[in-house]
Amino acid sequence: MLGFLVLVGLIVVIVVWLVGMYNGLVGLRNAVKNAWSQIDVQLKRRHDLIPNLVETAKGYMKHERETLQAITDARSRAMGAGTVGEKAQAESALSGAISKFMLVVENYPDLKANQNFLALQEELTSTENKIAFSRQAYNDAVMTYNNKTQMFPSNIIAGMFNFQASEFFQVEDAAERKTPKVDFS
Amino acid sequence: MWELIAQNRRRSWWLFLAMGALLIGLGYAIGATYAPPNGGVGGMIVAGIVWLVLSLISYSSGASIMLNSVGAKEVTPDIHPQLFNVVEEMKIAAALPKMPKVYVIDSPALNAFATGMKPENSAIAVTAGLLSRMNRDELQGVVAHETGHITNRDVQFVTFAGVMLGAIVIISEIFLRGLWYSGGSGRRLGSSRGKSGGQGGAIIAVAAVVLAILAPIMARLLYFAISRRREYLADATAVRLTRYPEGLASALEKIANSTEDLPKVNKAIAPMFIANPLKRAGAKLSDLTSTHPPISQRIRILRSIAGGSGYLEYQSAFNAVRGKGERILPNSALDQNEAVPIRPPAAEPKPSGQRRDVNDIVRAVNGFLFLNCACGLKMKVPPEYQKPTVTCPRCGTVNQIPTAELAAVAAVLETQRAGAAPEQPGQVYRRRGSGWESFRCGCGRTLQLSPAFAGDQITCSNCGRVTAIEDTKDA
Numbered sequence: 001m002l003g004f005l006v007l008v009g010l011i012v013v014i015v016v017w018l019v020g021m022y023n024g025l026v027g028l029r030n031a032v033k034n035a036w037s038q039i040d041v042q043l044k045r046r047h048d049l050i051p052n053l054v055e056t057a058k059g060y061m062k063h064e065r066e067t068l069q070a071i072t073d074a075r076s077r078a079m080g081a082g083t084v085g086e087k088a089q090a091e092s093a094l095s096g097a098i099s100k101f102m103l104v105v106e107n108y109p110d111l112k113a114n115q116n117f118l119a120l121q122e123e124l125t126s127t128e129n130k131i132a133f134s135r136q137a138y139n140d141a142v143m144t145y146n147n148k149t150q151m152f153p154s155n156i157i158a159g160m161f162n163f164q165a166s167e168f169f170q171v172e173d174a175a176e177r178k179t180p181k182v183d184f185s
Numbered sequence: 186m187w188e189l190i191a192q193n194r195r196r197s198w199w200l201f202l203a204m205g206a207l208l209i210g211l212g213y214a215i216g217a218t219y220a221p222p223n224g225g226v227g228g229m230i231v232a233g234i235v236w237l238v239l240s241l242i243s244y245s246s247g248a249s250i251m252l253n254s255v256g257a258k259e260v261t262p263d264i265h266p267q268l269f270n271v272v273e274e275m276k277i278a279a280a281l282p283k284m285p286k287v288y289v290i291d292s293p294a295l296n297a298f299a300t301g302m303k304p305e306n307s308a309i310a311v312t313a314g315l316l317s318r319m320n321r322d323e324l325q326g327v328v329a330h331e332t333g334h335i336t337n338r339d340v341q342f343v344t345f346a347g348v349m350l351g352a353i354v355i356i357s358e359i360f361l362r363g364l365w366y367s368g369g370s371g372r373r374l375g376s377s378r379g380k381s382g383g384q385g386g387a388i389i390a391v392a393a394v395v396l397a398i399l400a401p402i403m404a405r406l407l408y409f410a411i412s413r414r415r416e417y418l419a420d421a422t423a424v425r426l427t428r429y430p431e432g433l434a435s436a437l438e439k440i441a442n443s444t445e446d447l448p449k450v451n452k453a454i455a456p457m458f459i460a461n462p463l464k465r466a467g468a469k470l471s472d473l474t475s476t477h478p479p480i481s482q483r484i485r486i487l488r489s490i491a492g493g494s495g496y497l498e499y500q501s502a503f504n505a506v507r508g509k510g511e512r513i514l515p516n517s518a519l520d521q522n523e524a525v526p527i528r529p530p531a532a533e534p535k536p537s538g539q540r541r542d543v544n545d546i547v548r549a550v551n552g553f554l555f556l557n558c559a560c561g562l563k564m565k566v567p568p569e570y571q572k573p574t575v576t577c578p579r580c581g582t583v584n585q586i587p588t589a590e591l592a593a594v595a596a597v598l599e600t601q602r603a604g605a606a607p608e609q610p611g612q613v614y615r616r617r618g619s620g621w622e623s624f625r626c627g628c629g630r631t632l633q634l635s636p637a638f639a640g641d642q643i644t645c646s647n648c649g650r651v652t653a654i655e656d657t658k659d660a
Contacts, residue, residue, distance in 0.1 A: 031280070038277060119266065125321075126270035132528075133278035136428070141280070 021157050028145040032166050035138035039169070042130045043078070043091060049127060050075045050098075053120050057101075060111035067104050071097045088169075095131075098124065135169050142166045200411050201342075204349045204404055208232050211353060211400045214393035215360050236352045243348050248300045248308060257288035257310040258550040263635045265289070265546050268316065271325050272309055275332040278426040285309045285335065289316070291547045294445040298458045299331035300340055307335045313547045318439055326423055326433030330459050333422030339415045346408055353404045357397035364394065413478045420483055421499040428494040428528045434487035441480045482506060494527050552631040554623045556584055568631050587614070587624040612652040626650060 054068050061068065074097045078090035102121075111117055146165045149158040157163075209229050216228015243250075262269040269287055276284050281304050288310035290296075295315045301307030309331045311324075319327065334340055424430045440460045461477040490502040545555070545565075552568035560580035574583050614624050614632075622634040630647035634654065642653050 035280065038280075042277075122267050122270065126267075126274060129270075129274045130277050133274050133426075137278055137280045 018157060021154050022161065025145075025148060025154065025158060025161075025163050028141070028148055029163060029166075031141045032138070032145050035134065035141040038134040039131065039138055042127060042134050046094070046098075046124070046127045046131065047075055047079055049120065049124055053117075053124060056114065056117050056120060057105070057111060060108050060114070061104070064104055067097075067101050071101055095128070098128070139168050142168055196411070200407055201346060201349070204346060204353070204407060205236075207400050207404055208236060208349060208353050208356070211356055211393075211396055214389065214396045215356070218390045218393040232352070232356060235356065236349055239348045239352055240345060243344050244302060247344050248302065248306075251298075251300050252288055252308065252310060255290050255292075255310070257290045258547075260287050260289050260546070260550055261633075263638055264549050264633055265316070266635070267321065268311065268324065271321070271328050272332075274325065275328050275426055278329075279332050279336045279422075281307070281332070281335065283307075285332075289313055289547060289550055291551070292445070295319075295440045295443045296458050296460060297327050297331055299334045301335065302341055302344070304335050304338075307340070309335075314443070314445065315440075316546065318443075319436055322427075322429060322432035323436035323439065325427050326429070326436045327459055329423035329426045330419050330433060332426060333419035334415070337415065337418055337422060339419065342415075343412065346411070350401075350404045350408050354401045357401050360393070360397045416478050416483070417486075417503065420487065421496055421503075424487065424490065424494050424499055425496060430487045430490045430494060430527065434484050437480055437484050437487070441484070490527075549623070549633045549635070554586065554625065554631050556587070557617075558582055558584055568629075587622075588627070612650060613655060614652050615655045626652060 050071060054072055057064075057068060071094070074090065074094040078087065078094050081087040081090045102124075105111060105121075148154045149163050149165050209232055212228040212230075212232025213225040214228070216224035216226065216231070218224075219228075260268065265287075268289075272285060272287050283305050285299070285301065286306075286308040288308055290310055290312045292312045293314040294312050295318060297309065297311040297315055299307060299309050309328060311327065315327065316324070420433065423433050427433070437460065458477075460480055486499070486502050486506045489505055490498050492498055548565055549555075554566035554568070554570070556564040556566060556575065558564060558577040558580065559582055560577060562577055562579045564575060564577065564584070566575055566586065570586075573586055575586060576583050612627060616622060616634065623631050624634075626632050626645040626648065627650060628645060628648040630645055632643055632645060632652065634643070638654070640654065641656075642651050644651050
């Protein structure tokens with residue numbers, strides 16, 4: 001009788017423990033998803049800002065049609081991108097175009113004094129930061145989640161219920177890492 | 186990050202239990218002195234109730250008491266877009282469940298604090314002086330440090346432990362004064378001695394006095410030790426969130442060099458700030474009794490971080506500067522061998538706003554009205570001003586106080602123009618430019634339009650009425 005009770009008690013403890021582990025994994029997987037959607041929100045925000053920015057700058061930067069055109073093109077490519085790989089590449093091309101634009105702006109004091117433009121510039125800087133930070137938060141979440149799916153004993157549960165490891169968000173295109181070249185010719 | 190929070194919580198619990206034991210012990214000793222032989226239990230219960238009541242008060246309204254006590258005013262994204270953006274960036278980086286509320290304190294001192302019992306309803310307050318002196322990176326560093334306090338659950342801890350410290354201080358104070366006034370051969374002590382028969386009672390009484398003197402000191406030391414450690418921890422979190430140690434380092438440097446004290450801050454809330462707000466008062470105290478680690482040391486640690494911005498790098502920099510094998514971060518947080526490179530500085534070397542702009546922001550938060558006179562003078566009209574016109578002190582021109590046109594007028598205009606019945610909103614205000622503007626709502630509340638305002642209507646925070654904003658370009 002006593003042995004039976006101990007057995008039942010043991011089984012209950014193990015089940016509770018397993019359920020806790022399973023729920024923990026689900027929570028982490030949701031955190032990863034949530035972090036990913038956060039990146040998307042920020043990318044969309046950047047897309048929304050660009051037409052405004054180009055519109056404001058156009059009047060001041062008559063000789064920089066190419067720079068502005070590059071931004072507009074990169075934006076439409078990024079918005080039309082289908083696969084994740086394409087998207088990542090298009091977005092980093094857009095980042096490159098924007099940082100080049102920001103450098104060129106230094107030559108236009110009138111534009112820099114424009115209240116409207118200053119507000120837009122702050123928004124754009126902040127959005128760029130938010131993209132970087134949401135990426136960072138995503139990678140943090142992925143690392144915690146992956147560790148749990150690979151480490152003993154939670155990897156057993158992960159294997160049983162098909163919790164797959166997530167991928168890190170890496171910037172493949174080197175264009176985003178290096179600062180854009182300024183051409184004075 | 187999660188291990189860090191868990192470890193933090195465990196350590197807090199230990200400290201918490203130690204302080205609780207101190208409180209209960211004090212209650213027992215006092216109770217036993219006054220009403221032997223069974224008074225001890227009563228004393229413990231009373232001490233527990235005092236703590237519980239204070240805790241409940243601080244849990245339910247601690248944040249608002251604190252914000253009110255320093256005169257913090259909530260800011261909208263409209264009034265200071267940059268501060269708001271920086272807070273949102275940190276919210277994203279730390280994956281907070283909700284955006285913290287943002288407050289500004291009208292003071293030239295450089296300081297900031299975080300409050301709120303849960304990450305779901307937190308708040309970050311910065312002083313106007315800080316806004317005017319910091320550039321974007323430095324502001325980000327400060328906000329990241331405060332976000333670190335929120336994610337590490339420091340606010341919760343500081344509040345509860347602070348309340349417990351307060352309870353211990355109050356109880357022992359009352360006891361000691363009671364003794365003083367009842368005199369050395371007090372009637373109560375005397376009678377108790379009579380009842381329980383001499384020595385036992387006397388020993389307990391002496392123990393109670395000793396405990397009443399020592400308990401507040403011990404509780405304080407416990408509290409300060411943990412509070413200092415938490416500052417380092419928040420610094421480490423800030424470095425990791427921003428990936429830019431220099432931002433926080435130069436912000437701390439500016440804070441250290443400023444001489445203004447933050448008024449209206451008492452000792453109880455001092456540990457919540459980024460740097461000790463009671464600088465001059467605390468200057469003489471030794472390391473042991475300070476709520477904050479020496480600022481120069483924090484800067485040195487931040488500046489000697491090399492090779493990355495993870496917790497591991499902070500820990501090794503910490504050890505290098507302090508020269509001791511002290512652990513500030515748990516092993517589990519250091520094991521995650523991740524490469525988090527330090528990012529380059531943002532392209533904005535100068536401070537974000539001049540002193541005058543920040544003054545305007547503080548006035549905007551407090552409901553001042555901005556009026557540009559034809560002569561170029563910018564008049565700032567306080568919200569108490571009731572007359573319909575204001576005379577320019579420089580050129581003598583009589584200016585109308587701008588108000589939103591009331592529903593009736595707007596309705597007439599609207600029907601004339603479109604030939605249709607007007608819809609909501611009822612009030613209309615026509616913008617005159619694209620700079621700072623403000624006007625009075627029908628209810629008398631001042632509504633602000635910042636240069637960044639881009640919407641076409643604004644809702645009064647006082648009466649809830651919606652005012653349509655017409656752009657000058659549209660008209």
